[in-house]
């Protein structure tokens with residue numbers, strides 16, 4: 001990615017990218033990608049939280065050489081920004097996650113791959129080359145499925161697993177329900193397509209299983225069933241792996257599961273938790289030896305009414321005291337917002353929907369455009385604020401604006 005690349009005159013901001021993407025996606029996909037849980041207030045507040053802060057720029061500093069790089073997984077990332085894991089990218093564009101991976105590779109930006117991707121983790125690794133990648137993990141009650149996925153990720157050179165911890169139950173996404181969302185053929189929940197008991201051709205509704213026409217003709221039935229607790233004991237989910245039955249795991253807990261995951265992943269892969277929103281849980285994450293935290297509320301798709309991630313960030317940063325890295329995602333749509341998140345103590349940010357919008361606008365080229373816009377805005381912001389290195393970005397560069405418009409130093 002070079003600074004000299006010409007502008008796309010039709011698309012100079014992520015907001016414009018969103019508008020273009022609206023035209024490119026069918027209603028089902030648009031609703032699935034863009035909605036939040038319930039009324040969508042947390043989705044909205046994730047973005048609005050950034051407008052509570054303004055930048056305090058410093059001047060007359062030589063900013064002729066700006067270094068936007070930062071440490072990541074024991075190496076350096078050219079930007080403090082990565083692509084967040086989002087499921088089923090082939091809905092946005094037939095090239096799906098492979099196109100995203102190629103754009104990330106070109107930009108040197110880390111890619112987060114969803115367990116429920118429409119491209120296998122091996123194909124994404126091949127498209128990534130030596131570019132870093134992480135696997136987002138839903139830890140299933142039936143451990144063998146997760147163990148196999150972890151082994152495959154290790155073999156394919158993934159740097160870390162990001163255990164999603166904000167989905168013990170699934171948030172209620174009303175448009176998805178009303179549209180009776182189906183993953184259209186020929187797309188598959190690719191990582192589980194080879195699982196003997198989880199033919200992904202049976203995938204509908206975020207991967208929920210239904211019987212195919214072929215199965216019906218052959219009189220076979222293979223419906224997934226969610227786990228249940230009868231008050232005395234719990235029966236885990238059964239049948240083919242599906243998003244609705246297997247991804248939400250209400251049994252997950254710190255003591256048993258984080259230890260298990262660390263044993264499975266180490267030393268080849270780091271173990272991170274994605275979906276922390278409080279100082280208390282951040283302290284537990286440190287105590288249980290995780291390698292890093294992503295402050296996240298799943299882009300407002302889980303607990304609606306939960307606090308915006310930027311509002312959660314300071315208490316998490318305070319609790320962690322620099323012992324492990326703290327990343328953030330949710331609502332970031334402009335380079336100045338990356339700057340604000342870093343100023344409030346985040347080490348790194350992850351971008352979700354804007355990448356999907358880029359992918360649906362122009363495939364790989366659209367993802368590259370999205371990353372370039374954010375990179376250019378962030379670099380400009382660093383320079384105009386008077387900073388030349390990422391570690392210089394601190395609270396000193398922000399003020400907070402309260403409801404009455406009163407501005408105060410942090």
Ligand SMILES: Cc1cc2nc3c(=O)[nH]c(=O)nc-3n(C[C@H](O)[C@H](O)[C@H](O)COP(=O)(O)O)c2cc1C
Nearest residue numbers: 033084085086087114164298299329330331352353
């Ligand atoms: C369509 C869509 C699918 C997602 N799929 C996953 C997923 O499979 N696993 C996961 O941990 N997070 C998933 N997320 C959440 C993202 O990783 C990230 O937390 C969120 O999108 C960040 O917010 P933003 O979209 O406002 O940038 C998904 C988000 C969207 C919008």
